[in-house]
Structures are given as structure tokens and as C-alpha cells.
Amino acid sequence: MTARLIEIARIARVSVATVSRALNGRPGVGEHTRRRIQALATQMRYHPHANARALVTGQIPFLGLVVPDITNPFFPSLARGAEEEAFRRGYSLLLLNTNWAPERLRQAFDLLTSRRVGGLLLAHSIRLSDLPGQDPEVLRQTMVMAGVEAPSGTGIRAVTVDDRAGGAMVARHLLEQGYRRLGFIGGPRQDPSCRLRHEGFREVLSRAGRSRMGQVSFGEWSVESGYRQVKALLARREWPDALFAANDLLALGAAEAMREMGLSPGPAMGLVGYDDIESVRWTAVPISSVAQPESDVGREAVRRLIAMIAGETPEPDVRLLPRLSVRASSRRFPDPCPAPQEDPQ
Amino acid sequence: MTARLIEIARIARVSVATVSRALNGRPGVGEHTRRRIQALATQMRYHPHANARALVTGQIPFLGLVVPDITNPFFPSLARGAEEEAFRRGYSLLLLNTNWAPERLRQAFDLLTSRRVGGLLLAHSIRLSDLPGQDPEVLRQTMVMAGVEAPSGTGIRAVTVDDRAGGAMVARHLLEQGYRRLGFIGGPRQDPSCRLRHEGFREVLSRAGRSRMGQVSFGEWSVESGYRQVKALLARREWPDALFAANDLLALGAAEAMREMGLSPGPAMGLVGYDDIESVRWTAVPISSVAQPESDVGREAVRRLIAMIAGETPEPDVRLLPRLSVRASSRRFPDPCPAPQEDPQ
DNA sequence: CCGGGGTACGTAATCGTTTGCGTGGACGTC
DNA sequence: GACGTCCACGCAAACGATTACGTACCCCGG
Numbered sequence: 077m078t079a080r081l082i083e084i085a086r087i088a089r090v091s092v093a094t095v096s097r098a099l100n101g102r103p104g105v106g107e108h109t110r111r112r113i114q115a116l117a118t119q120m121r122y123h124p125h126a127n128a129r130a131l132v133t134g135q136i137p138f139l140g141l142v143v144p145d146i147t148n149p150f151f152p153s154l155a156r157g158a159e160e161e162a163f164r165r166g167y168s169l170l171l172l173n174t175n176w177a178p179e180r181l182r183q184a185f186d187l188l189t190s191r192r193v194g195g196l197l198l199a200h201s202i203r204l205s206d207l208p209g210q211d212p213e214v215l216r217q218t219m220v221m222a223g224v225e226a227p228s229g230t231g232i233r234a235v236t237v238d239d240r241a242g243g244a245m246v247a248r249h250l251l252e253q254g255y256r257r258l259g260f261i262g263g264p265r266q267d268p269s270c271r272l273r274h275e276g277f278r279e280v281l282s283r284a285g286r287s288r289m290g291q292v293s294f295g296e297w298s299v300e301s302g303y304r305q306v307k308a309l310l311a312r313r314e315w316p317d318a319l320f321a322a323n324d325l326l327a328l329g330a331a332e333a334m335r336e337m338g339l340s341p342g343p344a345m346g347l348v349g350y351d352d353i354e355s356v357r358w359t360a361v362p363i364s365s366v367a368q369p370e371s372d373v374g375r376e377a378v379r380r381l382i383a384m385i386a387g388e389t390p391e392p393d394v395r396l397l398p399r400l401s402v403r404a405s406s407r408r409f410p411d412p413c414p415a416p417q418e419d420p421q
Numbered sequence: 422m423t424a425r426l427i428e429i430a431r432i433a434r435v436s437v438a439t440v441s442r443a444l445n446g447r448p449g450v451g452e453h454t455r456r457r458i459q460a461l462a463t464q465m466r467y468h469p470h471a472n473a474r475a476l477v478t479g480q481i482p483f484l485g486l487v488v489p490d491i492t493n494p495f496f497p498s499l500a501r502g503a504e505e506e507a508f509r510r511g512y513s514l515l516l517l518n519t520n521w522a523p524e525r526l527r528q529a530f531d532l533l534t535s536r537r538v539g540g541l542l543l544a545h546s547i548r549l550s551d552l553p554g555q556d557p558e559v560l561r562q563t564m565v566m567a568g569v570e571a572p573s574g575t576g577i578r579a580v581t582v583d584d585r586a587g588g589a590m591v592a593r594h595l596l597e598q599g600y601r602r603l604g605f606i607g608g609p610r611q612d613p614s615c616r617l618r619h620e621g622f623r624e625v626l627s628r629a630g631r632s633r634m635g636q637v638s639f640g641e642w643s644v645e646s647g648y649r650q651v652k653a654l655l656a657r658r659e660w661p662d663a664l665f666a667a668n669d670l671l672a673l674g675a676a677e678a679m680r681e682m683g684l685s686p687g688p689a690m691g692l693v694g695y696d697d698i699e700s701v702r703w704t705a706v707p708i709s710s711v712a713q714p715e716s717d718v719g720r721e722a723v724r725r726l727i728a729m730i731a732g733e734t735p736e737p738d739v740r741l742l743p744r745l746s747v748r749a750s751s752r753r754f755p756d757p758c759p760a761p762q763e764d765p766q
Numbered sequence: 767c768c769g770g771g772g773t774a775c776g777t778a779a780t781c782g783t784t785t786g787c788g789t790g791g792a793c794g795t796c
Numbered sequence: 797g798a799c800g801t802c803c804a805c806g807c808a809a810a811c812g813a814t815t816a817c818g819t820a821c822c823c824c825g826g
Contacts (some may be wrong), residue, residue, distance in 0.1 A: 091776050091777080126537045131782070163517075246506065474784075
């Protein structure tokens, strides 16, 4: 048990009000007694009771981070950035792993209404139907989307990554490397990320001449799907000479399919993935991939959320830029000036 | 703003005490008024104010999970298991990422003294010197180690994974596959995990005949170190015909070194790693590895922590068993009866 | 000598619950 | 008809802080 305010007050022969003022640096306390009280407090190992303080001030020093699956490597980095920023500002971060269960998503909002958290960071794609009977005005003031678009029309703040720009980067890179016909394999056709990555990719290609666009195919976000899509693609007459896989799982499956056809990613057929997960560095031919600034997403989202809770108007929404990690799977020419070791361990 | 007890009370024309009793299912309320109040509560969207309740009951519905780096794939799985179990029991899980800074570790304990959390899950190797001036008795009642040994002599509860058994499994597997001289490459010599994995490995070998033990070497937990250790090993006269890398980063480096020497993991030279991170599935030759039951560690640790907080005596410490994922890097003979697809995506 | 203003502190209300204790009425028993 | 029991409910004190307001005192100017 740590000491209470009242115990310090009794020993110092003053009222609790004075002790509170002294320790919080508020005016209205003599310099002498202030020192005396502070000394006493550290000596008695006083720590303010966070709950009691929260009850009266109305400030809740907790933020909730809602993720579908913390095991997915995108989220730990996001969590790391968010946690760091939150702690710096005196907040603690709650982890909520919904495991994709709508039920768990509801519980996350309950945390808001039961005042366990002061705000919510949603790194979880949601539909409007997932917000049943929540006051939209409240949501707008206590929620920030992190890494996903806000449901349209809700006016909820969001910090996202520019998927369209990512897709465009890939297209430009592949063209620069001299690839001629660029194919695309994706996840679910209606998934926003998938759609935007595809659009960015396509736009660059159409500016470079329509003939550059190879086959396009969609499926799921899985290794298996990547494998199947590539197998199907390579069964046709005309092959692309490079592939953009809209996520790294797809890319891993694609690489495997290519290998089985006696084709290895690289000069013969370029391959670029998306997300830059660890695994793509360790395939037989390391796979190029678009890296997302997950930590920054977390950090920026927290900054906005805290500002909103404090009643300030947060900075406007941002769309952070991804970065392309070029590896052997999409290098047609040996690097002219060998860059300083891209993947140092 | 959600409704308060007092507002419900006014409308129902009863006292707050009655409302509280009605909603919490406590006796002392007539069946009729109880229904009336419950109906009113749901209609008015009442949610109890967790903080206020916590203040009077003294129960704090938060647990802290302290990890050095959530980005390390061991911890998300642990966090997942812990979060799931905690939520099931009505607790929320705080994420504390120390980033290895002792300063941040101190802050974690402050959360305990300032009553922000009711207990701490430490998935973070610590020394006694990291617990400065903490009352050891308090720690024993509010902390559980998860995945790491407790500092000896502290009597702190711990849920760990049996590293010695893991090492032994590897040795037995390699011998079964017909490998003759087994080498070992490790992380820091004084690291407990490294030491135990080595001991388990060594014990099995010495029972199988001293001659089975090849070279042993230590370094750091990194790809780079694995690479260097293997290069050094293969510079000697007598080669082992299989290697146990005490963690997967080392194994990845080892595989790379072997490849550079024109040697690929498999029948020619066996290789087994430890931790079973995603990346080892995607190397040119997929690498066998010892998988740890991280989720179970988290879950079991939470169960014990909650029991302790509730004043019950928790179940005794456990040492969970790891599981070996056999892949091509350590298969000398083709699988006689092809098991049902080990790594389905 | 009186009054005004500033300083240093205490008193008490407040945040939203839970809970021990008191009380009035209905009901049953002798 | 008096008395004891129970039940359903209200009253008020907690929990541990913050903070508006009141008050005693000192100092200084007119």
C-alpha cells in the first residue's frame, strides 16, 4: 500500500488540500511548507492514486488500440509507435485484439462508454454497420482511424498510408528496370487497399502507354491465392514479364508458383510485393516490396487523438508515403553503384 | 455522455442504492422494481463508470504486459493469448514497450504503485537491480513472469517454456535422421535460454555417445552472428554434418553462410533453428525450427496473475513444452508417409 | 486607526459508485 | 392484539483525490 494524501496531511499537520496543492505545484502554498510536504511525500513513497484523480478531473489516462490480429506483422510496429507517443504524453495504451470478431469490436466501444479509455485508435477496417447505435458525434471526438480509411461520410479523423502512391511507385520502378508488360495480382477486388494499389499502378501504366498493362487478377490476401493466381496467369498465351502482388503473402505464393514453372523472380520475370514483411527478405531470391511507415501511423494517430480528447482541434488528416525496398526480384540490371548494404543485420 | 445511476434513480423514483443493487443482481430489491430499473437502464443506455466503481471496490480491471520490443515476433503471439484470457475475465491489457530502456521498466512499476494496473505480466528478462526499492512481497503478489525465468530467489511466479527440452528434441530428431556429428551455434554464452537449449542438446548427445558432439560456438542473437559462426566453423578441418542454431536469426545467417560455401541445408548438412519465426518457412530450403507455445504462455500467465490478485493461491509454476516443426533443412530421408501438409496457407 | 489587498491555509462539495445500517410496513404467530 | 421477522428500500458514509470558496492574518497606505 502506498501512502495516501490524508496520511501525509496528518503528519505534516496541514489539510489534504494543501498537500494536493503543494505536490501539484499549484499556487497558494508557502515555499517552506511546500518543501516540507514534498520531502515527506517522497519519503513516504507517495504516488497519486490515478483512479481517484481521474474520477474528479474527468481525464482518463488510457487510450485503446483496436487491432484485428496483433500477430499480423503490420500491427506490432504500429503499436510500437503508438505506445511510445502515448506514454510520452502520459497516457497508457490498451491493447484490444478483436480477432475479427464483431462481438469484440462492440466490446471495444463499451470501453469507451464505460469510461475505461478516453479514446480509441481503430486500426481495423470497419463498416458503418459495425457502429451500431453509437453516437456519431461522440465517435468523431474520441476516435481516430490508424492505417485504414474511415467509413465514408462519418467525418472521423484518419491517418493512413497512401496506397495509390505505393502502387504508382511499383509501376514506375518496374518500368525503369525495363520491364515491358506488367501484370497485377490482388486480394479481394472490393478491398479498399487492394483497389487503391491497383489504381495507382494502373494510372502510371496508362500514362506510359496502354500496351504496358498485362493481366489483372484478384483473389484473397493469402499465399495460397497468390500461388493459384500466378498458376492461372501463366497458363495463358501471353505472359507478363513482371508482376505486382498487392501484398507480400500473395508475392510469396507467386514466387513459389514461378519456381515450380522453372522461372525464378528477377530479370526473367520481375516481382514486387507490398508490406515488406520479414519473410520476403529470405526467399531464394529476395523479393522487392513496398514498406509502410507503420510506426509513424501509430504516432501520428495518437497525436491527433490526444489533441481531440483535450478539446483542441487536431491537425488535419494525413496520408503518409510508403517506401520501396528494392531487392533482387525486380532488378534487371545489376546495381550500377552498389548502395550501402540495404539489409544490414 | 452516458447516463448516471442518479439519473435512473430519479426517473424510477427510487434511491441510487436500489438502482445499484438492482443492476448488480444483489438481493434486497423487489422483483418488480428490479425489472423496471433494468428496462430503464438499457433504455437510457446506462454503462457503469468503471473508474468510480474501481475506486470503491478497490479492484483495478487492468493488467500490464511489459515487453522489451513488441516488434519481435515472439511477443505479439504472447500478447494475443494474454489479451484473450484477460478480456474473458473482465480485465483489459495495457501494453508497455520498454524498448530495452531501464527507465521504461521503472515506469511500468510506477503503474503498479499509482494503481493504474492491478498486476504486471513481465515478458522481459530482468535482473534484481532492475527492481530498485520495490517491496519484494508486493511484487510477489502482483507480478508474474511470462516466458522468462524469474530472478532467482525472489519467489516470483513464472510461466516459461522448457528450453532444455527444446534442445533435447532437436538432438533426438537429428540423430533419428541419421546425422552423426552435431554442431551448435548460440547467442550470448551467459544468456539463460541459450545455456538451457545447449544443455538439453548436449545431454542427449552425451547419452548417445560422446563422439556425436561437434563444435560449439557462441555469439549474439543475430543473423550476422550466425553467418560468422558458421563461416568460422567451416574453416576448420572437421565439419559437423548437422547444426543446431539456438535461434532462428542465427539459423538464417547460418543458411546463408552454407549457401555461400556451395552447401545447402538438408541431407548434406542438417540445420534446425529455434522460435519458428515466419521467415524460416520461406528460405530456399525451408528450415526446421522449434516452435514455442507463446499464446499458451500468455494465457497461463494471465490466469495465475488474476488468481493472485483475487487473493487466491495461483496454480504452481509451469514449464510448457515446445514443439518441433520439421522441414526440409533437417530431413535426410524423404518422409515415408507424407504427413498432411505441414504448412498449409 | 482603519480599511483594503494579498498570502497561506482550511472547509466542504464533488466525481459516480458500493454497501453497512436503519426503518417502515406487511405478515405471521402466540 | 402485541410482538417478532422479513422484505424492500432509503440514508449516508465511504473510496482518494481536486478545487471553489471562505477566513484568518499580515502588511501597508492614507
